[in-house]
Amino acid sequence: MLWSMRAVDIIRKKRDGGELNAEEIRFLIRGCLDGSVPDYQVAAWLMAVYFRGMSDQEMGDLTKEMIESGDRIDLSGIPGPFVDKHSTGGVGDKVSLILAPLVACFGIKVPMMSGRSLGHTGGTLDKLEAIPGYRIARDPEEFRRVLLQTGYAMTGQSERIVPADRVLYALRDVTATVESIPLITASILSKKFAEGAESLVFDVKCGDGAFMKTLADAEELAKSLARTGKKLGRKIVAVITDMNEPLGRMVGNFLEAEESALCLRGETRGREDLMEVTLRLSAWMLVAGGMAKTPEEGMERCQKMMESGKPYQRFLANIEAQGGDPKAFEQGIGTLRAPIRRTLKASKDGRIQRIEAYKTGLATVVLGAGRNKTTDSVYPYVGIHFFRKKGESVQEGEPILELYGETDPSANEALSILRQAVHIASNSEETSPLHPRSLVLKEIVAL
Ligand code: URA
DSSP states (O other), X not given: OGGGOOHHHHHHHHHTTOOXXXXXXXXXXXXXXXXXXXXXXXXXXXXXXXXXXXXXXXXXXXXXXXXXXXXXXXXXXXXXXXXXXXXXXXXXXXXXXXXXXXXXXXXXXXXXXXXXXXXXXXXXXXXXXXXXTOOXXXXXXXXXXXXXXXXXXXXXXXXXXXXXXXXXXXXXXXXXXXXXXXXXXHHHHHHHHHTTOSEEEEEEEESTXXXXXXXXXXXXXXXHHHHHHHHTXXXXXXXXXXXXXXXXXXXXXXXXXXXXXXXXXXXXXXXXXXXXXXXXXXXXXXXXXXXXXXXXXXXXXXXXXXXXXXXXXXXXXXXXXXXOOHHHHHHHTTTOOOSEEEEEEOSSSEEEEEEOHHHHHHHHHHHTSSOSSTTOOOOSSOEEEESSOTTXXXXXXXXXXXXXXXXXXXXXXXXXXXXXHEEEEOTTSOOOOSOSSOSEEEEEEEO
C-alpha cells in the first residue's frame, strides 16, 4: 500500500485534525530518513502535529517507528530487571549520579543513556566526563560489560540509536516545533526503550529552571509519557518535581560530580532538597523493579542502603569500569576548580528568600559549564558553590556563593547575573522556611 501514499495527503489529514494510521506514520518517518519525503514536507507535518496534537495510538505508533529507525542495545543474557530514570532537565540536577549506584546496589540494572548540557540546563554526561579519565561507554559491548560489572552503565545517544530522532529534532529546532507534547513524548520514549529499559521513572521538572514552566504543562507531559509508555507495554512512573531553585549547593560539571560523591558518603546536611528528589525517584525505581511494594517502603530501604556506604563504593567501581581514576577524583574533591574566583557577598542582614534557577543556569553557561549550541565544548572545573540556600540566614558582607571561571570577563558577567538571581529578605520581612513544601509536586503512576 505504501506506493500509493503521498506525503501531501498525510499532511492535509493531520492539518485537518485527522488521526494518522501506523502506515502513514511509517511512510513519513522512513521517508524523512531515506530522503524520499523532503524536509519541507516533514516540517509541514511537524507544524500540523504541533497544532493538532496526536492521539495515544499515534504517539505509540510514532514511538515504535522511531525505535525501529535504528539499532537497539541488546541486553540479552544480562539478568534484569532493567529500570532507568530520565529527567527532563534542570539546574544542579545531579540526581542520576547518586541514584544509579544506589539503585544498582539492590540488584536492579540501570542502563542509562543520558544527554549533554544544552541551554541553561546541565547534562549528566558532561558531569561524568569531568571526573578524571571517565569516558561514557562508546559501544554496546562496553555498555554491556560495565552494566554487568557494576550494575549500571552510562552512555550517550550514538549515531545508530534512533536516527529518526536526530533528523526530526534538527527540523523541530528550526521550525519552532520543539514544544509539542506528542513530539517530546515520542522523542524521549524512543531513546529510552532503544537502550533496553523495561521500566522507566521520569523526573518531570517544573518551574522557572525547567522546560515546563507550569504544573499544568508538566502534568500534561507526565501523563503523555505514562500513557504512551504503558501502551508500549512498559511500566512508567512520572514524578513531577519543583525546579524553581537549583538542586543542592553546587552547579557545574566537576562540582556536581563532587557534590554527588559527598552525598554518597553521607554528607547530606544542607542538601535535603537534592536527597528528597533522589530518594523518591530511587524508591519508585525499586517499586518498578519489584524490590519494594510501595514508594514508602522503597524510601526506607534506600535510606538504609545509603547509610551502608555501599552506593559510594559502587560509584567508585563504576568510575574505574568506565576508564576513570577514582583516586584522582577523590583527591580533586574540594580542589579541582577553575582559577578565577569571585564571591557574592550579602548586601544586608536577613534570610535568603529565593535563588532563581534559570538565572543560575544562565550564569553557569556564561562560565562555560554549559552550551549554547551542541557543538560547543565545556569547561569541567567552572561553576558555582552556594554557601547559603533558601531560608538560611546571612549577615551583611558574608559570602553567599563563590564562583569559579576560566576568564575575568566570564566570571564578572556570571557574578552580575547571580547578583540578580539571589534575593535576600530583611529579618523583619516575612520569608518562606527552608522547605516550604515537598519538592515532589505530583506523581503519575502507570505500573
Ligand atoms: N528531550 C528530548 O529528548 N526530546 C525532546 O523532544 C525534548 C527534550
